[in-house]
Amino acid sequence: MKPTGTAMTRVGRPSKAAQDAASEKIMAVAMELFADRGFAGTSMEQVASRCGMGKDTLYRRFPSKVALFEAVVEHAHRRAVDRLADMRSAAEEPLPRLKALMQAMLHMNMDAxxxxxxxxxxSETVVFEKREPFPRQPDPIMDRLIDAVRAAQAAGSIRAGDPAALANHLIHCLVALPTSIAMLGGDAYDDASAVQAHFDITWLWLMEGVSAQASNL
Known part of the structure; x- marks a missing residue:
């Protein structure tokens, strides 16, 4: 006999849109907790509670806190890649385009x-068993920087050499100081204007050198 009266609602799997929304919420909540409380101070229970879901549901997606943290890192890296992909420089020449890209990468690296x-x-290398979750290779952000260096070389704007080695040297010189200070809790680069001032002087030194006789070498 077929049921009569109120129609029965069939409960199925959540739609892809609902699953994507849940994943975004988990990433946002986990990012906030990790950033505020650190790795040790964040628990899977806290993340699940903030997301309004059961702990078992969260564990079905991420079997451990390390897996969740690595997913958060991957998510943050994908967002950074998307931000750079959306960047459109008004500069026509390769060197100004390289400068704009490096400036964007510095400010991105200084994101809190x-x-x-x-x-x-x-700080948690033992917990992560010396894995390197930030970022995984190959890195499309560095690939884009290498391409920009290669274009500037082809235009004769910067000297010849291995573009990958040059790109790594340029970005290291640019980001090592402010990121190290920020990671150690210093506030010298908390203001965007301080970050920009660091970029301006470092770019000048990188492009023109620091020797008083550089123009004669």
Whole structure:
């Protein structure tokens, strides 16, 4: 006999949109907790509670807190890749385009959430069994920088050499100081204007050198 009266609602799997929304919420909540409380101070129970879901549901997606943290790092890195992909420089020449890209990469690296994730990654190497979750290779951000260096070389704007080695040297010179200070809790680069001032002088030194006789070499 077929049921009569109120129709029975069939409960199925959540739609892809609902699953994506849940994943975004988990990433946002976990990022906030990790950044605020650190790795040790954040629990799977806290994340599940903030997301309004059961702990078992969270564990079905992420079998451990390490797996969740690595997913948060990957998510943050994908967002950074998307931000750079959306960047459109008004500059036509390769060197100004390289400058705009490096400026964007510096400000991106100084993002407070990314600094917090880097701090956790470097301070919890034993927990992560010396894995390198930030970022995984190959890195599309570095690939884009290498391409920009290669284009500037082809235009004769910067000297010849291995573009990958040059790109790594340029970005290291640019980000090592401010990110290290921020990761250690210093506030010298908390203001965007201080970050920009660091970029301006470092770019000048990188492009023109620091020797008083550089123009004669």
């Amino acid at each position: 959430d990314l600094i917090a994730l880097k701090r956790i990654t470097f």
